[in-house]
Amino acid sequence: MSEKEKKQSKNISRRSFIKGVGTGTVAATVAPAILVGNEKTAEAQTDGAVDSAKIQLNINEQVYEVDVEARTTLLSVLRDGIDTAGDNVDLTGAKLICDRGECGGCTVLVDGKPVYACMMLAMDAQGQQITTVEGIADGNNLHPVQEAFIKHDALMCGFCTPGFIVSSVALLNENNKPTIAEIKEGLSGNTCRCGTYPFIFDAVETASQKM
Amino acid sequence: MASWGEASQSRLIGKRIARLSGKDKVTGKAKYTYDINRPGLLYARILRSEVAHANVLDIDMSRAEELPGVKAVLPIIEVGKKLRYQGQEIAAVAAETDDIAKDALRLIFVDLEELPFVVTKEDAMAEGAPQIRDWVGNKSNPGTDERGEVDKGFNEAAVTVEATYHTPVQTHVCLETHGHVAEWTDEQNLTVWASTQGVFGVRDDLAGRFGLPANQVRVITEHMGGGFGSKFGPGVEGHTAAQLAKITGQPVKLMLTRKAEHLVAGNRPSMTQHVKAGASRDGRLIAYDMKGYGTGGISSGAGFQAPYVYSVANRRTERFNVTINAGNQRAMRAPGHPQGAFAMDSLMDELAEKLGMNPLEFRRINDSNEIRQAQYTLGAQEIGWHRRNTIPGSGTGVKKRGMGVGSGLWGGGGGRGTQARVTINADGSVEAVTGTQDIGTGIRTAIAIIVAEEFGLTPTDIDVKVGDSGPGLRSGGSGGSQTTASVAPVIKTAAEAAIQKLFEHVAPLLQAPVDDLRVGNGTIYVASDRTKTVTWNQATGLLGMESISEGGNWDPELREKDVAGTQFAEVEVDTETGNVQVLKIVAVQDCGLAINRLTTESQINGGVIMGLGQTLLEERIMDPQTGRMLNANLEDYKVPGTFEIPEIKSIVFDTHRKVTGVGEPPCIPTLGAIANAVYNAIGVRIRELPITPDKVLTALAEKKA
Ligand code: FES
Ligand code: FES
Numbered sequence: 001m002s003e004k005e006k007k008q009s010k011n012i013s014r015r016s017f018i019k020g021v022g023t024g025t026v027a028a029t030v031a032p033a034i035l036v037g038n039e040k041t042a043e044a045q046t047d048g049a050v051d052s053a054k055i056q057l058n059i060n061e062q063v064y065e066v067d068v069e070a071r072t073t074l075l076s077v078l079r080d081g082i083d084t085a086g087d088n089v090d091l092t093g094a095k096l097i098c099d100r101g102e103c104g105g106c107t108v109l110v111d112g113k114p115v116y117a118c119m120m121l122a123m124d125a126q127g128q129q130i131t132t133v134e135g136i137a138d139g140n141n142l143h144p145v146q147e148a149f150i151k152h153d154a155l156m157c158g159f160c161t162p163g164f165i166v167s168s169v170a171l172l173n174e175n176n177k178p179t180i181a182e183i184k185e186g187l188s189g190n191t192c193r194c195g196t197y198p199f200i201f202d203a204v205e206t207a208s209q210k211m
Numbered sequence: 212m213a214s215w216g217e218a219s220q221s222r223l224i225g226k227r228i229a230r231l232s233g234k235d236k237v238t239g240k241a242k243y244t245y246d247i248n249r250p251g252l253l254y255a256r257i258l259r260s261e262v263a264h265a266n267v268l269d270i271d272m273s274r275a276e277e278l279p280g281v282k283a284v285l286p287i288i289e290v291g292k293k294l295r296y297q298g299q300e301i302a303a304v305a306a307e308t309d310d311i312a313k314d315a316l317r318l319i320f321v322d323l324e325e326l327p328f329v330v331t332k333e334d335a336m337a338e339g340a341p342q343i344r345d346w347v348g349n350k351s352n353p354g355t356d357e358r359g360e361v362d363k364g365f366n367e368a369a370v371t372v373e374a375t376y377h378t379p380v381q382t383h384v385c386l387e388t389h390g391h392v393a394e395w396t397d398e399q400n401l402t403v404w405a406s407t408q409g410v411f412g413v414r415d416d417l418a419g420r421f422g423l424p425a426n427q428v429r430v431i432t433e434h435m436g437g438g439f440g441s442k443f444g445p446g447v448e449g450h451t452a453a454q455l456a457k458i459t460g461q462p463v464k465l466m467l468t469r470k471a472e473h474l475v476a477g478n479r480p481s482m483t484q485h486v487k488a489g490a491s492r493d494g495r496l497i498a499y500d501m502k503g504y505g506t507g508g509i510s511s512g513a514g515f516q517a518p519y520v521y522s523v524a525n526r527r528t529e530r531f532n533v534t535i536n537a538g539n540q541r542a543m544r545a546p547g548h549p550q551g552a553f554a555m556d557s558l559m560d561e562l563a564e565k566l567g568m569n570p571l572e573f574r575r576i577n578d579s580n581e582i583r584q585a586q587y588t589l590g591a592q593e594i595g596w597h598r599r600n601t602i603p604g605s606g607t608g609v610k611k612r613g614m615g616v617g618s619g620l621w622g623g624g625g626g627r628g629t630q631a632r633v634t635i636n637a638d639g640s641v642e643a644v645t646g647t648q649d650i651g652t653g654i655r656t657a658i659a660i661i662v663a664e665e666f667g668l669t670p671t672d673i674d675v676k677v678g679d680s681g682p683g684l685r686s687g688g689s690g691g692s693q694t695t696a697s698v699a700p701v702i703k704t705a706a707e708a709a710i711q712k713l714f715e716h717v718a719p720l721l722q723a724p725v726d727d728l729r730v731g732n733g734t735i736y737v738a739s740d741r742t743k744t745v746t747w748n749q750a751t752g753l754l755g756m757e758s759i760s761e762g763g764n765w766d767p768e769l770r771e772k773d774v775a776g777t778q779f780a781e782v783e784v785d786t787e788t789g790n791v792q793v794l795k796i797v798a799v800q801d802c803g804l805a806i807n808r809l810t811t812e813s814q815i816n817g818g819v820i821m822g823l824g825q826t827l828l829e830e831r832i833m834d835p836q837t838g839r840m841l842n843a844n845l846e847d848y849k850v851p852g853t854f855e856i857p858e859i860k861s862i863v864f865d866t867h868r869k870v871t872g873v874g875e876p877p878c879i880p881t882l883g884a885i886a887n888a889v890y891n892a893i894g895v896r897i898r899e900l901p902i903t904p905d906k907v908l909t910a911l912a913e914k915k916a
Binding site for chain 1: 229232233234235236237238239240241243245246248254308309310384385386387434435436437439468469651653812813814816817818819820821844845846850851852853856858859
C-alpha cells in the first residue's frame with residue numbers, strides 16, 4: 001500500500017468502512033466486535049478523553065493509592081497496578097483465568113465475602129477491606145486452610161490454588177463444620193484443571209477441625 | 212546392579228511427603244510466568260482471525276501505532292497469505308498497559324476476502340466440499356494394517372458386533388494460558404520466562420529463530436500452570452513476545468486470552484470408528500475390522516489406538532486424517548489412548564453381552580497383561596463388582612445405578628538425555644540442579660526425596676533447582692510421562708557419587724574404610740561399629756574450602772516401562788433428567804516405584820477427573836454456519852467442577868521397585884469404565900461422547916419406542 005493509500009485507509013470513517021465491506025463482493029472484516037468498537041475507542045483514545053481517577057484501596061490492611069480508569073478491575077490493580085509512589089502493587093496470587101466470573105481463580109475477600117476480582121471494578125472496591133491470598137496467613141503462621149492444603153497435597157500446578165484457599169477460608173468463616181456436600185457447594189465457584197478436588201475436600205475437612 | 216533397594220530400607224522413598232512448593236503455592240508467593248513483573252514491562256496482545264478461511268488483502272496498523280502508550284506493532288501474517296482457521300494470528304501490539312494493548316487491537320484494520328470453509332470432519336468429507344489446502348485433499352490417504360486371517364476369524368465367530376463410536380475434540384484448558392515474558396539483556400542475550408513443559412526446547416527454538424548461540428538464551432519456568440501436552444515449543448506467541456521485546460528494547464509479557472487458548476493452543480483430535488468384531492463361543496476375541504478417522508484441525512495427527520489393549524490376532528484397520536478449518540491438535544495427555552480405550556472397552560462389553568458373559572470374565576480371557584489381570588481382581592473387590600446389574604437397566608426407580616470397567620496401557624519408561632548435578636557444600640547445604648521443569652507433577656519434590664534418602668537428610672534440606680536452562684544442565688521436555696523415569700535415575704546416581712566422595716573425607720576421621728560407612732538420620736556412621744559417628748555438618752565441615760559436585764547417569768535398570776491400569780466406575784443415572792452422576796471410581800494404577808506416594812495419588816486423581824470430563828462434559832463445538840467455535844470460554848466449555856467429583860479410590864499398584872511415569876495413564880481407562888457403567892445402569896448404550904443428559908434422554912426414549 002502506498003503512503004497515500006495508508007493515510008486514506010486510516011482516515012476511513014466507520015460508515016464508509018462498513019459500506020466498503022458491503023459493496024465489495026467478498027470483503028469481510030475480521031470480526032463484528034472489532035468493527036463495532038473501532039471509532040468510539042479511537043476517538044476516546046486520541047482525544048485523550050479516557051478518564052482516570054486517584055483512589056485509595058485498603059488491601060491486606062495496607063492502603064494503596066492508585067490511578068484507575070472507570071474500566072479498571074480490582075484484579076488488574078492487584079496484579080498490575082502501580083501506586084502513586086511508583087511501586088508495583090504486585091499482589092499476583094489472584095489469577096485471571098477465565099476473565100468472566102467462571103473459574104474463581106481471582107477470588108479475594110471483600111469485607112470478608114468471597115468476590116471474583118475480575119468482575120469487580122476497582123472504583124467499587126473503595127472503602128472496603130480487601131484480603132488477597134497473600135493476606136490470609138498471619139505473618140509466618142499459615143492459616144489452618146493453608147496448612148491443610150499442603151498436608152493433603154490439595155494442589156498440583158497450583159495455579160488455581162490461591163482462589164481455592166480464599167474460597168475455602170470464606171466457606172469456613174461462614175460454616176466451620178461443613179459437610180462434604182456443603183464443601184462442594186461452597187467451592188463450586190472454583191475450577192481446577194489438574195483435578196485436585198478430592199484432596200481439596202480432605203484439606204477443607206481437616207482445616208475445619210482446627211477452626 | 213543398580214537398584215532402589217528394599218522398601219523396608221527406605222526412609223523416604225514411597226512415603227507420603229508434602230510437596231516442596233506447597234508453601235509458596237498456598238500463600239500466593241509462587242511466581243508463574245503470568246506473574247512475572249519486570250521494570251518497564253510492556254503488555255502484548257495478538258489480533259486473531261474471527262473467520263475460518265480468508266485471503267488477507269490488507270492490514271493497516273497505522274492507527275494502532277499512533278495510539279498513546281503503544282510501543283510497537285507487528286504484523287504476523289503477510290498480506291496475500293491465507294488465514295485458515297479462527298484464531299490464527301494476524302498482528303500483535305505491545306503497549307504500556309494491557310488495556311491500551313486491547314484498545315490498539317481495535318485500531319487495526321484488516322481487509323479479508325472470505326473463502327469457503329469446513330469446520331466439521333463430516334462436512335470436510337462431503338461431496339463437493341471446498342478443498343482447504345491447495346496441495347492436498349481434506350481427507351488423507353488411508354493408513355492400513357492387516358494381520359492374521361480376518362475373514363476366517365469372522366466365519367468362525369459365534370457372535371459379532373458392529374458399531375460406530377465417536378469422541379469429539381477436547382481442548383487442554385490449561386488454567387495458565389500459554390505465554391511468555393521476554394527480555395533482552397543486550398542485543399545478544401535473551402531471557403524468557405515461559406509457561407512451558409520444556410525449557411530446553413523453548414531455548415533451542417528461540418536461539419535458532421533469532422540466530423543466537425543456544426547459551427545466550429535463558430529460559431526460566433519456576434512454576435507452571437498446566438500444560439497437559441500442549442506446551443512444548445514457544446509457538447507464534449513466544450516468537451512474537453521475543454520479537455516485540457527486541458523492537459522495543461523493553462521486557463514484554465504476552466499471555467494468550469482464554470478464548471485463544473481454546474482456539475489455537477492445541478486440542479485432542481476427534482475420533483469416529485466403524486468397527487466390527489467377532490468372538491468365539493468360549494469368549495475369545497477372534498476378528499476385528501475397523502475403519503476410522505478423526506480431525507486434528509488444520510494439521511494432521513488425528514491418530515488413535517485401535518484395537519486397544521486386548522489381544523486380537525486377526526485384525527484389519529484402515530484409518531485416515533481429516534483436515535478442517537480449525538486450530539491444530541497438539542499432544543494431549545496420553546494422545547490417542549483415551550478415545551481408543553472408550554471405543555474398545557465399549558466394544559468389549561457389547562461382545563460380552565452377546566456371549567452372555569460377565570464383561571470382566573471376557574476381559575480376563577483376552578488380556579495377556581499379567582499386571583492388569585491382578586488389577587481386575589483388586590478393583591472388582593474394591594468396587595463390589597458382584598453388586599452390578601446382571602441384567603443391564605434392571606434397577607428400579609428413577610435413579611438407576613450401574614457399574615463398568617475399563618483398561619489402559621502407557622509407555623512412560625523415560626530415557627537418556629538428562630544432566631544433573633548434586634552438590635554438597637562445606638556448610639552442610641545441598642543443591643540438586645537439573646534442567647527439567649515441575650509442571651505440577653511434583654518432580655521437584657521427588658528429586659529432593661531421592662537425594663535426602665541417599666544423604667540421610669530430610670527433603671526440605673535439599674535445595675532443588677529446576678525449570679531454568681541457565682545452568683546448562685539439559686533435560687527433556689515433560690511429556691509422555693517420561694520425566695520421573697528420565698530424571699530420577701540420574702539424580703540417584705549423582706547423589707550416590709556425591710556421598711561416596713563425602714565418605715572419602717570422613718573415613719580417616721572415623722578410622723574406617725569407605726565401604727563401611729553409612730548415612731543415618733543426619734549422621735554418617737560406621738556400619739560395623741555404630742558408636743563411631745559424625746553429624747552431617749561435622750562431615751561436610753571437613754570439606755574446608757571445597758565442595759563436592761557430582762553428575763549422574765541414566766541407568767535403565769532403575770526404571771520400568773509399560774504402565775498398566777484398570778478402573779471401575781459406579782454411576783447413578785437420573786432417568787428423568789438424563790444426568791449422569793459418577794459415584795465412585797476405583798483406579799488401580801501400576802506405578803512402579805512411587806517416589807512420593809502422595810503426589811502419585813494426586814496424579815491418579817487428576818487423570819481420572821480429566822477422563823471423567825472427557826466422558827461426560829467436554830466438547831469443542833464448531834458452528835458450521837460461521838466457522839467459529841461456539842464455546843471458547845469456561846462457561847460453555849465445561850470442565851469438571853466440585854459437583855462432578857466422585858469418590859475416587861486411587862490404588863497405587865506398586866509391584867516392583869523401579870520408577871516409571873504416571874501422569875498420563877490414569878486418564879485412559881476412565882472413559883470405558885463410565886460409559887459401560889451408564890449402559891449397565893440404563894440398558895441403552897451411548898456410543899458418542901460426551902454422555903450428556905440430552906443423549907441419555909434420547910436413548911431412553913428410543914428404547915421405549
Ligand atoms: S478470572 Fe475471575 S472468575 Fe475466572
Ligand atoms: S492445581 Fe493445577 S489447576 Fe488446580
